[in-house]
Amino acid sequence: MALASRVEAALQAAIDRADTPETPPLLAKALRYAVFPGGARVRPMLCLAVAHACGDDQPAMSDAAAAAVELMHCASLVHDDLPCFDNAATRRGKPSVHTMYGEPLALLAGDALIVMAFEGLAAAGASAPLRLPALASAIARGVSAPHGIVAGQAWESEQNPPLELYHQAKTGALFVAATMSGALAAGADAGPWRALGETLGSAYQVADDLLDAVQSGECGKPVGQDALLQRPSAVAELGLKGALARLNGLVEQAVDSVPPCEGAQEMRALVRLTATRLAPKQLARSAA
């Protein structure tokens, strides 16, 4: 099965497990709405690609890892959109979860998605239990404190957050979880895959800053939020051109960081493909 289809199937399975005749119906709807239709599914695709490059001898573990990474990402979007954070009425061009189902159910849906990520890992782990401790730890580290996406978001409540820690936690951590969990699901050493996750995370952060700054509306959420909320941004620091150059440099660095493995060539192609999707379209055109 193509990687993209595997990602969707793994996410469907996770939502289906939670959506039973005994589930509160609105919660079940909110969970499905939060996950489908998705965005580019960059993180779970990356996770599965790394698992594939490492042999993918336990596909159920790889699928659970990919789903876990994406469920965490979806949870963070649902919670970040809430009024006490971005207060975003829309997401990916449709009403955000709390706009659609109200704040209580949006909050609960985010909580449930976090738990469902681990629930899927635990279920798949029954057939490869020796891999589960490191795999679940890698996912947890990508979300938790001190270095996960929750900590990244929490830096925005501090005066003068340390920029590198902030960006690495807010965006990089889940990319690192994606690459490392892909390797761990396939029984490989995760260490060599850390750099790829870190570098792609940095690239993604710069791309997001660019997207926010050009106010293109491409990502379907209200734009210009960084400047509005005085959040640190690569564009504020380097200007549009400088930020674009930095993005291109990071992509090359990511390509170079792919460790030697059977699927290295394929992996490098995927990194480049992902990267072309990152840059805001009109900037990519103007730079071409």
Added chain:
Amino acid sequence: MALASRVEAALQAAIDRADTPETPPLLAKALRYAVFPGGARVRPMLCLAVAHACGDDQPAMSDAAAAAVELMHCASLVHDDLPCFDNAATRRGKPSVHTMYGEPLALLAGDALIVMAFEGLAAAGASAPLRLPALASAIARGVSAPHGIVAGQAWESEQNPPLELYHQAKTGALFVAATMSGALAAGADAGPWRALGETLGSAYQVADDLLDAVQSGECGKPVGQDALLQRPSAVAELGLKGALARLNGLVEQAVDSVPPCEGAQEMRALVRLTATRLAPKQLARSAA
């Protein structure tokens, strides 16, 4: 070490892992504030007591299970107190987490506590990986949809929720997770311990309804919320005396449900002790 000290030590270890020089300082404070000082720690005590009754041959696993159950409970309190739910300014006689640290950090602290619960299980699981899948699944089921505490809370967003499902999910599920995870951490069969968790959960729900109704202020949160929010309640259904009789009946049922095991006698004594702590003090006196 006495069970109560083990619970506190396991929770300290969990918070200490998250609270490093690289953690956003306010998040670190909010996490500690959400967990210490605790309430009666009924659920993790129950978890450790079951583990003890089952041999407790991997104490680190038992400690991680107990900490996980309590971290989930603390997360649910932090999120339930938020303005979009109970809007509770106080909890256990002190300002609630969002009153103290603001809504964004309260929301993030709850998210982090959920992840930290699984992070601790994964870390302990490295030394007994064969037990981890079922253990992590039991904890997840106690929180997730369809039957966990998140689903329980979500029933409050539905018209006419099915009362038994609602109560079992809102309160019972985490008691079931406590007893079953205690058994699983000790390598025992969890099935025989389900009834104890279910019955104690029901007892706890009735006790909570009583406490809310008598507006005693004993639990340190604003009272009379059930009537105010028109939530289903055992007191509304049975009256004060009827609810108290139901509580006593459930406690006897819980005592009888302790399965045959080496520590059964001790376990029954603990169930009775826990139960005496449940009933609102002035009701217990008036019924004596």
